[in-house]
Amino acid sequence: MAYQLVGYAVFLPLAGFLFNGLLGRALKSEKLVGWIGSATVGAGFVIACMIFFQMLGSPPGERSHIVAVFPWITAGSLSVGFSYQVDQLSVLMMLIVTGVGFLIHVYSIGYMHGDRGFWRFFTYMNLFIFAMLNLVMADNFLLLFLGWEGVGLCSYLLIGFWYEKKFEKGTTADAAKKAFIVNRVGDFGFLIGMFLIFETFGSLSFQSVFAQASMLPTGSSVIFWVTLALFFGATGKSAQIPLFVWLPDAMAGPTPVSALIHAATMVTAGVYMVARCSILFVLAPATMEIVAIVGAVTALFAASIGLVQNDIKKVLAYSTISQLGYMFLGLGVGAFAAGVFHVLTHAFFKALLFLASGAVIHALHEEQDIRKMGGLREHLPVTYRTFLIGAIAIAGIPPLAGFFSKDEILWRAFSSGHWALWLVGFAGAGLTAFYMFRLVSLTFDGERRWRADAHPHEASATMTVPLIILAMLSVIGGFVGIPASLGGGNSIEHWLEPVFERANDKLTLLPHSVEPAEYILMGLSVAIALGGIMLARSWYLRRKEIPERIEAQKPAWYMVLLNKYYVDEIYDAAIVTPTIKGSEVLLWKIIDVRVIDWLVNAVAKALAAVSRAARLVQTGVAQNYVFVFLLGVVAVLGWLIAK
């Protein structure tokens, strides 16, 4: 029974975390630390594959299992354990987390070579994998929340990994703090949702909650609030409007961290959670609309910021936010399988893009500004080719992975009647192609703009092999979801069908008919992607005077985009500054100093005054004490006799 091994897959990274955390510093061997860190994740991947193949071999009705490892909390009617739900959705997430995670661990052996915190890096990474696996495998909300918080902690630790390094206005530690605090805001929503679920259903286990929920009528107000609170949690973790501001700053961390945590896995936790709770969300059509609108708006909004950023990782960060927006758009229109499919393909090509950008940054000695790159294609041939594959995949050119998943989402948005959202997503697709090829052109093509003493050269095999594997996956990854209209079986949708069965029953889905509109939309989105690519190539390679003129003239729209719609500034003015000022003036100088301190001091002063009088009783003469003692004895005796 391969299912029973799931506990090992989850706890092996924890063992790696303990080993590297306790002994890593003393070992002084990068090889041992790095390969143990990678091997624990690799073992998890092997187990995930075994479970996957066993699942493939069993009939669809018998694929879902619950594996209880040990009980955790039992109090009254609440009973929560380290129990893992092994089903089609969670095994898919497990494959992504351990598979991509393993490749990134191997890549990190090369990337982090020579860093004085090498062992610390692998310790945090293993802890992250442990938390992430708990998140995706949990069979109850509380264990999911444990993983949810765990990945948040690891994200914080890894963003601030080089905690003394300057980043923008402060240090990377400030960026880490920002990520953690913004995530806490979202986590608050998740907690409220979880409390409401326990209040309503009297249980936290998925099985029991979802079974009870499927009996409820559509549109009840409690479900609306539950799903809204959960979705608010998802906007924090998955960097959607209004809580996306932390993700661009999270690029302060080492690049493998950006690839693993802030692109491929952790930020998709919100998508996974909404997909897992699909039955709850379909019961609240109002929330579904909110999810779809937030997703679509985020997709376009972040893509437009990505157009003008000059930091290679910042562009990719906004691209990640935008792609997460597409996933939520898919979930919001009821295309849960399509959303999860995009999680899969995005994990491949975005991890690839980040790792390749890491190789570029590495080759140019920590240079991240694309204005100081250019002409790197001869120097970094492997990186160039893999980056190019990733860029084509994300731009949505068939037959690479991104095309199938993004097109499925857009088609489902359109076919469910959300043509306005489709238009927003469609425009976002064009922007995506444009900013990706702006990035490719400025980084790898054109004239050299880097310092003459940089001598960029291709990285070692530990870095290039993961790039090549991810590039292959970005090419073929989409083939699991070829839609019927292109003669495919859309096997991923069928694979995930039992998981979303209850939700799909509630949705009035259109029958799977092939319509001419689907081909038209497909053609349109390929056309806009090609258009975006051509425009970017022509602007940044041949007609450079156009972007240069825009940069020089600084039109209002350009400044708005360059400053990211001033969202950080607005949050600073509306929330951060009032909080700091309010804390300083009201909470500190008035409530703390004048009220709490005054009270504490007043109590102490009153006690001192009373004591000053009372201590005169202590004369120091033994006979006085004896006399008082005697009086006491007489009084007690008198009382006893009188009674």
Place this chain on the structure above:
Amino acid sequence: MTISLHSYLGLSAILFAIGVAGVLTRRNVIVVFMCIELMLNSVNLTLIAYSAFLGEITGQVLVFFVMAVAAAEAAVGLAIVIALFRNRQTVNIDEINILKW
């Protein structure tokens, strides 16, 4: 003729009162100490008297304990008095009053 229980108790009460008065009024630590012994012995007398009156051995046994404790207490107490005298050249209880506010 037998001596009644009342007589024993009366004597014991008188002895105890003398002891208390001594502890409260005398200045010499040695005398205070002796008065404490007097109180202890008055209690012993009560115990013995009741033991005989009730035909019960427990009281007499207890007296041995009290005597043993009193002996130990005398040893410790006198040692303290000697140590005190060496330090302060006095055994006057009024002058030994530094343990105050």
